[in-house]
Each structure stands twice: as structure tokens, then as C-alpha cells.
Amino acid sequence: MTNDSPEEETRAPGGGGGGGRGIAQRNRADDNVTILTSSMDFHRASRSRASSSNDAAPSITSSVDLSTSSLELSIQTRIFRIIVIGDSNVGKTCLTFRFTGGSFPDKTEATIGVDFREKAVEIEGETIKVQVWDTAGQERFRKSMVEHYYRNVHAVVFVYDVTKMASFRNLQTWIEECNGHRVSASVPRVLVGNKCDLVDQIQVPSNMALKFADAHNMLLFETSAKDPRESQNVDSIFMSLACRLKAQKSLLYRDVEREDGRVRLTQETETKSNCPC
Numbered sequence: 371m372t373n374d375s376p377e378e379e380t381r382a383p384g385g386g387g388g389g390g391r392g393i394a395q396r397n398r399a400d401d402n403v404t405i406l407t408s409s410m411d412f413h414r415a416s417r418s419r420a421s422s423s424n425d426a427a428p429s430i431t432s433s434v435d436l437s438t439s440s441l442e443l444s445i446q447t448r449i450f451r452i453i454v455i456g457d458s459n460v461g462k463t464c465l466t467f468r469f470t471g472g473s474f475p476d477k478t479e480a481t482i483g484v485d486f487r488e489k490a491v492e493i494e495g496e497t498i499k500v501q502v503w504d505t506a507g508q509e510r511f512r513k514s515m516v517e518h519y520y521r522n523v524h525a526v527v528f529v530y531d532v533t534k535m536a537s538f539r540n541l542q543t544w545i546e547e548c549n550g551h552r553v554s555a556s557v558p559r560v561l562v563g564n565k566c567d568l569v570d571q572i573q574v575p576s577n578m579a580l581k582f583a584d585a586h587n588m589l590l591f592e593t594s595a596k597d598p599r600e601s602q603n604v605d606s607i608f609m610s611l612a613c614r615l616k617a618q619k620s621l622l623y624r625d626v627e628r629e630d631g632r633v634r635l636t637q638e639t640e641t642k643s644n645c646p647c
């Protein structure tokens with residue numbers, strides 16, 4: 371992946387799958403990936419977690435019963451944790467919904483704290499869980515959670531609304547916040563301009579966004595969570611990151627699966643990928 375210069379592949383002017391303007395999505399990734407399951411929407415659970423200090427921090431491994439005698443090692447399922455950041459109302463929830471659930475929500479409310487959604491995908495024969503953290507854009511709903519957002523994050527999606535210049539200008543602040551939380555420079559970041567379906571209201575020109583993305587070493591995707599013709603493009607945002615992460619060194623994560631009443635504890639291993647994405 372690293373030598374495949376994703377920038378070149380994703381920025382062909384006027385390209386892209388389905389209906390969006392400007393910036394193309396690389397659909398080559400779609401040839402190599404399969405979405406195995408529909409989303410597991412942790413929306414409600416995570417909201418209550420965010421508001422209850424008594425609950426355990428959200429963790430995939432939190433349900434492990436170590437006293438279980440049949441504990442055994444099984445095949446590793448890697449988890450890629452991707453956070454979605456940006457101003458309130460830019461469409462973060464809708465984008466994550468579109469990717470994990472394949473639809474545009476009829477109604478959304480301001481995210482409080484963070485919502486988790488997860489989708490299992492297959493990339494070159496390996497099943498990977500893409501865990502999307504949909505963060506709150508409103509300061510009052512995110513204050514206490516910011517530390518959690520950036521902890522152990524594998525990739526970051528910065529979102530702005532193409533019809534709101536202010537949301538684009540504020541990206542600098544979001545990037546500074548991200549950098550301020552010691553997110554490594556090796557953590558892939560992408561920029562997403564959402565609401566491209568509102569063609570008559572666009573305020574942020576593509577070339578301005580591209581320049582910004584270049585300056586921050588990010589890929590740019592312009593898309594719409596609402597327009598169903600753009601769904602493949604929305605998938606590409608997350609799948610391109612998943613492909614990049616898969617190509618990087620193994621992520622040391624453990625996952626638990628319950629199968630036939632037995633707990634399976636996965637093993638951390640180092641794997642190499644030849645993902646062509």
C-alpha cells in the first residue's frame with residue numbers, strides 16, 4: 371500500500387463512483403474487499419456508557435470470562451479502530467451509518483460522547499473488524515471523552531460540510547486537537563467533504579480542499595452520505611483506510627468470540643499483507 375501512492379489513485383478529477391463531484395474514489399479496493407456482515411450498531415449502548423461512570427470502558431474484550439475452563443486460542447480477528455472527527459452537523463453520524471448499515475438515517479440527533487459502529491469486512495481473505503467511532507461535534511457533548519477518542523486509534527477521518535465554509539476552516543482546530551493527543555504521524559488520516567448532493571449550496575471548492583489535504587498529507591474524498599449513488603464512495607473512505615492498515619504491521623489486538631458456548635480468546639500474531647489497495 372505504501373508504495374501504491376493512494377493520493378494518485380484517489381484524486382483523479384471528475385472521476386469517482388456514482389454521482390459525486392470532483393474527487394474520485396479509488397474503487398480498486400472494492401475488488402479486493404468483501405463486506406461480511408451488516409453493521410452492529412452500538413449506538414444506544416455507547417451512549418449510556420458515555421453517561422455512566424459506573425460502566426466499564428467500552429472494550430471488545432470486556433466480556434472475557436477468564437475462569438472459563440475451555441478458554442482456547444483461535445484465529446485472530448484484527449480490529450481497526452477509526453475515529454470520525456469534525457464540526458457538529460457535518461454528517462459524521464450519517465457517514466458512519468452509511469458505511470456500517472448501508473443506509474441514510476431518517477433522523478439523527480447530536481452525538482453525545484461517542485457512538486460505536488462496527489462492520490466485518492474481508493480483505494484478501496482476512497476478516498477484519500472495522501470499528502468506527504462516531505464522535506460528538508459539539509463541545510459540550512465531547513469534553514469528557516476526548517482522551518478516549520484518541521487512545522489507541524488506528525486511523526482518523528476528518529469531516530467537513532462542503533456547504534459550510536466554517537466547518538472547513540475549523541479543520542485546522544480539529545487537526546491540532548488530534549496532534550495534541552499524541553496521535554502518531556504514522557496513523558493514516560483522510561479528509562472527507564460531505565453533503566455533495568447539495569450542489570447549489572457548495573461553498574468549499576474542490577481545489578481548496580485538495581490543497582489543504584495535500585498540505586496535511588491526507589487523501590481527500592468528496593461525497594454524500596445521503597445520496598445512495600455515493601454509497602460506494604463512502605465505503606471507499608473506510609475501506610481505503612482498512613487496506614492501508616492491513617498493509618501496515620500487525621495490530622496487536624485481541625478479540626473474543628463465543629462459539630458453541632465456548633469462549634475463544636484470540637492470539638496476537640504478526641502477519642504480513644500483500645493487499646494491492
Ligand SMILES: Nc1nc2c(ncn2[C@@H]2O[C@H](COP(=O)(O)OP(=O)(O)OP(=O)(O)O)[C@@H](O)[C@H]2O)c(=O)[nH]1
Nearest residue numbers: 458459460461462463464478481507565594595596
Ligand atoms: N443533504 C445532506 N444532508 C446530510 C448529509 N449527511 C448528513 N446530513 C444531514 O446533516 C444533519 C447532521 O447530520 P449528522 O450525521 O447528525 O451530523 P454529525 O456531524 O454527526 O453531528 P454531531 O453528532 O452533532 O457531531 C442531519 O440533518 C443529516 O440528515 C448529506 O450527505 N447530505
